[in-house]
Amino acid sequence: MGILSASASISKYRVVGEISEKIIEVVTEGLKKNTIIDIDDGTAEVSVGWTSTQNNFKPYFEDSSFLVGQFFIFSLRVDKKKVPAKVLKKHVTLQTDKKLEETGKEFISKSEKQRIKEQINEMLLMKMHATPNTYDLIWNFEDKELLFFTTQKAANEELETLFSKSFGLTLIKMFPYTIADLTLDLSEDDKDKLNKLIPANFKE
Amino acid sequence: MIDVSVSYNKYKFLGNEFLTWLWFIIENEEINLKDHEHVVLEIGNKIVCERASGDDSVENITIKGDDAGLEEGKLALKKGAVVTEISVVYKSGEHQWKFTIKGESLNLSNLKTPETESLKKKDEYEGAILEKYYLYNKIVDFIDKIYKKFVEIRLSKKWDEETLINITDWIKS
Numbered sequence: 133m134g135i136l137s138a139s140a141s142i143s144k145y146r147v148v149g150e151i152s153e154k155i156i157e158v159v160t161e162g163l164k165k166n167t168i169i170d171i172d173d174g175t176a177e178v179s180v181g182w183t184s185t186q187n188n189f190k191p192y193f194e195d196s197s198f199l200v201g202q203f204f205i206f207s208l209r210v211d212k213k214k215v216p217a218k219v220l221k222k223h224v225t226l227q228t229d230k231k232l233e234e235t236g237k238e239f240i241s242k243s244e245k246q247r248i249k250e251q252i253n254e255m256l257l258m259k260m261h262a263t264p265n266t267y268d269l270i271w272n273f274e275d276k277e278l279l280f281f282t283t284q285k286a287a288n289e290e291l292e293t294l295f296s297k298s299f300g301l302t303l304i305k306m307f308p309y310t311i312a313d314l315t316l317d318l319s320e321d322d323k324d325k326l327n328k329l330i331p332a333n334f335k336e
Numbered sequence: 337m338i339d340v341s342v343s344y345n346k347y348k349f350l351g352n353e354f355l356t357w358l359w360f361i362i363e364n365e366e367i368n369l370k371d372h373e374h375v376v377l378e379i380g381n382k383i384v385c386e387r388a389s390g391d392d393s394v395e396n397i398t399i400k401g402d403d404a405g406l407e408e409g410k411l412a413l414k415k416g417a418v419v420t421e422i423s424v425v426y427k428s429g430e431h432q433w434k435f436t437i438k439g440e441s442l443n444l445s446n447l448k449t450p451e452t453e454s455l456k457k458k459d460e461y462e463g464a465i466l467e468k469y470y471l472y473n474k475i476v477d478f479i480d481k482i483y484k485k486f487v488e489i490r491l492s493k494k495w496d497e498e499t500l501i502n503i504t505d506w507i508k509s
Contacts, residue, residue: 136455136464138448139448141446142476143443200466279469279472304340307442308354309343309346311480329350334503335415
């Protein structure tokens with residue numbers, strides 16, 4: 133689901149770290165270096181990178197079209213290939229039988245079977261197209277806030293890792309404790325109370 | 337600051353208490369937030385409650401559907417449950433937003449904003465994105481402010497002396 137969808141899911145982050153005066157150059161460079169790499173013609177099973185929000189399948193960071201006012205708007209794309217277990221099993225069995233016939237042996241060693249399995253997996257991956265998933269984000273670089281348009285745990289983890297690698301900045305997920313601790317300007321006394329808080333009993 | 341993953345799990349309860357308080361506020365008080373427009377909130381079509389049993393297991397109670405009564409949810413609270421997820425309708429002037437919020441993460445899902453013009457030309461893209469962001473941010477900003485209000489009360493004497501008593505009375509009623 134993306135920014136312009138009829139219905140959205142949102143996780144909120146705070147961007148932490150030294151924001152360079154040349155933030156636009158830093159972000160442009162980070163996006164270019166970590167643009168999604170297409171794996172349709174390869175044997176890789178996963179590819180994670182940035183893409184353009186306006187066209188998820190044609191990443192383009194040569195101009196500043198991803199910069200709108202005080203917002204950077206781009207998307208995380210995760211491409212995945214996975215050979216179905218039953219398809220893999222079928223082809224491994226066929227190849228193993230062929231091997232036995234050719235060599236006249238009665239069985240194949242465990243390591244040989246593993247080698248066949250890896251070769252078949254690679255051959256099938258080569259023939260497969262990756263399934264792309266894209267997740268939009270809006271980064272308000274003046275307010276150091278970022279909205280990520282998915283609540284999927286795995287996508288959020290990929291975002292946190294790639295963001296840090298690309299821009300040298302850390303994303304801190306905003307949830308009950310971090311909002312209270314980092315954004316509410318609590319006094320030391322209140323922070324102490326927060327750290328010692330225990331669940332309330334609504335039943336009594 | 338405590339480690340992020342440790343604090344996420346340790347303070348899930350705070351988010352769940354926030355949603356339980358929010359339900360109470362929606363049914364019993366007017367919402368007035370500093371630096372925020374006047375809004376009317378209603379409970380939407382879903383509430384999920386969770387009750388911890390003595391043997392470390394948890395019981396989930398889901399009330400779902402446009403015509404679903406909330407009595408079962410109140411009954412669950414009476415037995416010691418807290419709200420872990422709630423759908424909310426946010427009304428401001430003639431406009432309406434709908435969303436679901438989870439206690440443990442305060443993540444928003446199924447967020448529906450007032451309708452916007454559909455994108456017809458490529459050069460309308462930036463405007464469309466900014467308009468949508470503005471509409472989403474209304475809810476993000478509102479949650480920030482109302483959660484802040486909750487935390488202020490939760491850490492003050494008012495919580496034990498007044499709020500907790502009022503919520504308990506409401507649950508029993």
